[in-house]
Amino acid sequence: MTAIVPVAVVALLGAGDPATAGSPGATGAGDAYFPLAGNGGYHVTHYDLTLSYDPKSRHLDATAVLTARATQRLTRFDLDLKGLKVTGVALGHVQVAHRRDGQELVVTPRTALRKGHKFRVKVDYSGTPGPVTDPDGSPDGWIPTDDGAFVAAEPQGAMTWFPANNHPADKSSYDFTITVPKGRTAIANGLFRGAHTAHGRTTYCWHQPEPMAAYLATATVGRFQVEQYTTRDGVKIYNAVDPREAAKAAPVLKKLPSVLEWESQLFGPYPYRAAGSVVDHAPDVGYALETQSRPVYDSAPDIATLVHESAHQWFGDSVSLTRWKNVWLNEGFATYAEWLYAEQHGGLSAQKAFDALYARPASDDLWKFPPGDPGSGKHIFDAPVYNRGAMVLHELRKAVGDRAFFRILRAWASAHRYGHGTTAQFTVLAERKSGKNLQGLFRTWLFTKGKPNKAYRPFRSA
Template sequence: MHRRIIAPGALAAASLLLAIPASAASYSPGAPGIGDPYYPYYGNGGYDVSHYDLRLRYQPRTDELQGTATILARTTQDLSRFDLDFLLNVSEVRVNGAKAGFTHSQQHELVVTPKTPLAKGTPITVVVRYSGVPSAKSAYGFTTWHRTPDGAVAADEPEAAWWWFPSNDHPSDKATYDVSVAVPDGTQALSNGTLQSTDSRLGWTRYSWRQTKPQATYLATLAVGRFDITTGTSEGGVPVVNAYSRDLGDNDGAARASVERTGEIVDWLSGYFGPYPFASAGGYVPNTTTGYALETQTRVYYSPKQFAKGANASVVVHELAHQWYGDDVSVKDWKDIWLNEGFATYAQWLWSEHEGEGTAQELADYVYASHPADDPFWKVKPGDPGADNQFDDAVYDRGAAALQALRNTVGDKAFFRILKGWPKAHAYGNASVADFERYAEHVSGKPLAGLFDTWLFQPSKPAASAARAASPARAGAAVARPRSWQKIEAAHGGHGH
């Protein structure tokens, strides 16, 4: 992802003093946040979601969204009430079939009080009926709902769900999805996974999508507009669905020349990371004014600005690498973002080698030589960058250089075993930087705590010996910029700008 926001960690929690029946005195409210150190009020405590069923109707002309969300979950404590992350207007909430009380709290919290308290371990079905104009809603001074000339897009990080469906909005609570969207005839609706059906009646067409593998809420996407949709299958057998707004103008050819290589790149990445983890792949390029791309699961979002200077297969490599590193294996907390961005950037370095435009070592040398010791670049710790620096260049570039240092330390055989084994070891789950450190030590048989501390947690430039850099970098001389550099950097353009 390629956008930075200000964490709301300084915001005080609102006190919600709702009466609890005497018979439920031992029951307590679920926390209004899941406990992430960067974003204390993202996600919620007290339950774990297994499935979202979203039945939506969207009118592009007015930006009006109507929806019914059915959420399947299980309580993880005795609950008197619980929160969902959501912004739109709610008309009704039911919990296990019974009407529930609800109110809005803070900037994005929907607080639900079931008719009777819920015991720990109880399966629950939550139905939320809602409507609203997403573009009219803001939280913490921003919106992640992007209107287009012919529709809208929900795609952003670290949050996007609040604007279109109620959720437990944190990567640590992954779930499967059914997303069914009715839009005016002549307009298409795209989401994650595979298209199950289309149904046209009375001037509206309903598109039903299904994601059968666990998916983080920020990786759920919705795109409505007039698209040119292409379909195919990679040589390795992965179905591919790509879509392009019909009004991309001068960027259309470059976008297609890049995104239409999705199948080829998925197969190529499978050689490094193991079998592709999902039932489909693809991407879409809507006519938006944003500048970033985002690894929305199975259906990558690309801004047309990514292709303003011509075709860029490197950004496609970056976002598709996230399907393993970020989507299949997701972060435990947002401070673990290096596990997403450092690895996706290193995939671009491997692609650069593949294309003959600079080796991974040459790219690592260039990163090392390009930033003097007093450069603020070295103050950012990729292993725990802080919310304000979550998408800083250092997380990408120093993060990838850390992997080259690991490769040099353990050797190619062990290094590529680590790259391929990690997604299998934590398939469809969550993991932390500490988990990766332990895994790398286990696979390589080498103590690596010092290497990871130097590259990921020290706010200073590693010594040249730690960098294993080429002799010009060690001597402080200029290092030639690899030909692939500009396209690699474009993949993390737009964050915070």
């Protein structure tokens, strides 16, 4: 997807009649877990991000051009941006009023934007980006490292390095132009478009054509060993590995094509034209992230982690959330992919993985909340979302049988490809594909507090 050609500002603006003046876009996407995440009143179709970063001073100079469509008549709209200085905002070619309000960049057009019209907003900004601290205490966003930056933005961190409609309900294509000192590499999402060096600095160009949520974008910078090749299925692989992690990472990354092929057989065709890995040396981060088409790892991953983050390319990246409370659709599915991979590659069966978890006492943290609603943003990455989320899928598999179960997974990935899905939609799909009433199963395993007493056995629908 390519950004649209600019159009005349006058064609985008309303007549200014007070009777049809419109209203401001909402300051959030309506997600109770992160009330200020995302914004209302518009949909971003494309981001064009131009970044220049100096790892030594940790200074960023940047310009973001967002191509968007108004979903209501807009007198004002917000972008999510935290901690950086904005030096100018233009709508089309016209400078417009803007102000900061916490993590919100409030933009006021000279005249209301009409519903349905496309517009471009350009934001010039600079500063020293840093991470945001999530409710669970972990850092996310632009995380400086000793040779660059580890950029992993789930769930809030996109706003630490570019102005965004920062909620997974809004997905867009992206272009990245990233300039760093010669000797550093800058890796983003999607297809590598090339690099050129001049005056001691190297500029890297990337293009992510398929829709992507803002939290899945990356612009990781560092000293990396780069490997590029094309799989037999035509997927462009780009691996970037910190030399300090290279020896340990190599045997795992070698399995990436076979992992993607295996997952494609289970879940349907791989969703993207590009794939790969960014293996950084970032000991203070403590996690990996499924950044779209190219997961980032804070150190050399093991095979289970590679399988997990790769599975997210289907579940979480291609099929995205509409609300963070449904995050089990991401993490439960990716965790169950680990169980399936072990089962089919000489490890524990999924049933044994399930049994080991179910053996934990009722007082264990695994049972502290149901995976279908963690209760707040503080808990969306806790054990019940991952492990009990996977247990939901295993109970579903036992209830409907392998043939129907894998048909359900493929149908879910296919029906919602490049879009969004909800828990309610998944339960309806599972019942339709299996021909069974599964309400009790999902009520017990997804939404009931505490440790379930026993597995629910569904009955066939009339």
